[in-house]
Every structure is written in C-alpha cells, then in structure tokens.
Amino acid sequence: MHPRIALITGAARGIGRAIAERLAADGCRVVLSDMDGSAGLATATAIGSAAEFHPCDVADEAQVRALFHTVQQRHGRIDVLVNNAGITRDAMIWKMSSADFDQVIAVNLKGAWLMCREAAPIMRAQRSGRIINIASRGWLGNAGQSNYGPSKGGIVSLTRVLALELGRSEVLVNAVAPGAIDTPMLQAMEPQASERLREAQPTRSFGAAEDVAQAVSFLADPRTRFITGQTIYVDGGKSIGAGV
Numbered sequence: 001m002h003p004r005i006a007l008i009t010g011a012a013r014g015i016g017r018a019i020a021e022r023l024a025a026d027g028c029r030v031v032l033s034d035m036d037g038s039a040g041l042a043t044a045t046a047i048g049s050a051a052e053f054h055p056c057d058v059a060d061e062a063q064v065r066a067l068f069h070t071v072q073q074r075h076g077r078i079d080v081l082v083n084n085a086g087i088t089r090d091a092m093i094w095k096m097s098s099a100d101f102d103q104v105i106a107v108n109l110k111g112a113w114l115m116c117r118e119a120a121p122i123m124r125a126q127r128s129g130r131i132i133n134i135a136s137r138g139w140l141g142n143a144g145q146s147n148y149g150p151s152k153g154g155i156v157s158l159t160r161v162l163a164l165e166l167g168r169s170e171v172l173v174n175a176v177a178p179g180a181i182d183t184p185m186l187q188a189m190e191p192q193a194s195e196r197l198r199e200a201q202p203t204r205s206f207g208a209a210e211d212v213a214q215a216v217s218f219l220a221d222p223r224t225r226f227i228t229g230q231t232i233y234v235d236g237g238k239s240i241g242a243g244v
C-alpha cells in the first residue's frame with residue numbers, strides 16, 4: 001500500500017505546520033508548500049523523512065500549476081489537499097484600501113480555488129480524494145474584516161459547490177472553521193483585549209493549532225465517509241452566538 005499523499009498550503013508555520021505534523025503522524029507522505037521558502041524547508045526538515053517542501057504562492061496561477069506538475073511527476077497522485085494558506089489585512093471599510101481587499105481575496109479565496117481546480121481532475125481520475133479548506137469562524141462577521149470575512153464566506157460556499165461537483169467521483173470536500181486559536185497573532189494582542197476575547201468564549205479558553213489539525217485528520221481519514229460539503233467549527237462554541 002502506498003502512503004497517502006497529502007498536500008498542504010501555508011505549511012511553514014502555525015496551523016498549516018500543525019496539520020502537516022499531524023498528517024505525517026497519521027502515516028501520510030506530506031507535501032508542504034508555502035511562499036516562505038526558507039521557513040517551509042526548515043519545517044519539512046523538522047518533520048523528517050515523511051515530508052518534502054515545494055515553494056508556491058497560491059495566488060499565482062503559474063506557480064500553482066507548476067506545484068501540481070511537480071507533485072504529479074513525483075507521486076502520480078494526490079489523496080488529500082488542505083487549503084490552509086491565508087492572510088489578514090484588517091481595517092474598517094472606510095480605511096481599507098482596495099489593494100488590501102484584492103490581496104486577501106486573491107490569497108484566501110482565489111488561491112484555494114486555483115488549488116482545487118488543479119486537484120479536481122486528478123482526484124476525479126483517481127475516483128478518490130479529500131479536499132479540506134481552512135475557513136474561519138470570522139466568515140460569520142467581525143468588524144474590521146470586510147475583506148477577510150467575505151474571503152472565508154467564499155471558502156464555505158466553494159466547499160459546498162465542489163462537494164456537489166465532485167461527489168459522484170467519490171471526492172469529499174469539507175471545510176474547517178477555526179475560531180480564536182492561540183497563535184503568535186493572538187499572543188501579540190493587548191492582554192486586556194485578549195482577556196475580553198477569552199471571556200467571550202463559551203469554553204473560556206482558546207484553541208491550539210493541534211485542535212484544528214485534529215479536525216483535519218478526521219476529515220482526511222479514509223474511515224471518515226459520507227460527510228461532504230460541511231463546515232466544522234473548531235472555535236470553543238463561539239459560532240453558537242448568543243447565550244455566552
């Protein structure tokens with residue numbers, strides 16, 4: 001039996017790195033990709049012989065095509081695609097530049113779409129595959145994110161559309177929507193602001209990158225069947241909304 005080939009974008013650090021580590025521990029051959037070449041290479045080296053790294057900016061159509069060409073040449077298949085690469089450029093709409101709107105949509109939404117477009121024919125021909133898109137609880141709405149929120153809402157919709165288009169080929173497409181995850185971004189917040197955020201969580205706690213990786217591992221697991229087009233929230237219950 002060949003190992004499952006799992007391709008993860010934005011895998012150099014943070015949630016993407018935790019996903020790569022977890023899928024490697026699950027027995028996959030992990031193909032890490034990131035636009036940060038030196039960090040990506042260091043992460044792949046740290047994971048060890050189950051990992052390899054190929055640089056790619058997901059917003060660049062030619063680089064995405066080249067990445068899939070390389071992976072196909074090396075492995076001849078792709079079993080799991082995790083679209084994790086993402087950025088924020090927050091500001092209230094009256095202060096947001098159209099360049100910051102375009103860039104967030106280009107990376108978070110079009111980047112995932114470009115990756116899915118390359119993966120789709122490969123997975124259709126295999127008659128198997130898993131696509132897991134990293135959305136965000138923020139698609140439900142956060143002030144200051146009129147670029148990021150729609151990009152992640154687009155990811156939820158893309159997931160549903162592709163589940164319909166690929167279901168008959170036995171390719172399952174799902175999304176994972178993290179909430180407040182304890183990453184350097186969160187650690188950089190003012191202590192009072194991060195305490196308010198923690199108090200607003202039903203669990204009164206933040207998640208870890210490994211909690212997101214756990215959900216991805218479940219959706220990538222060959223034993224997980226008959227779930228497609230869904231968005232799993234890993235957010236300590238924040239998406240429930242009222243009643244905190």
Ligand SMILES: NC(=O)c1ccc[n+]([C@@H]2O[C@H](COP(=O)([O-])OP(=O)(O)OC[C@H]3O[C@@H](n4cnc5c(N)ncnc54)[C@H](O)[C@@H]3O)[C@@H](O)[C@H]2O)c1
Pocket residue numbers: 009010011012013014015016033034035036056057058059084085086087107111134135136137138177178179180181182183185186
């Ligand atoms: N951290 C959170 O609390 C949180 C919450 C909800 C959703 N998310 C989502 O999870 C994903 C990962 O977030 P994170 O906190 O680990 O972010 P991070 O900034 O720590 O890591 C993102 C990685 O993506 C890479 N990247 C950025 N732009 C890229 C591009 N154009 N092409 C290829 N790689 C690119 C970066 O180099 C980096 O290695 C993102 O999609 C983010 O929107 C994060």
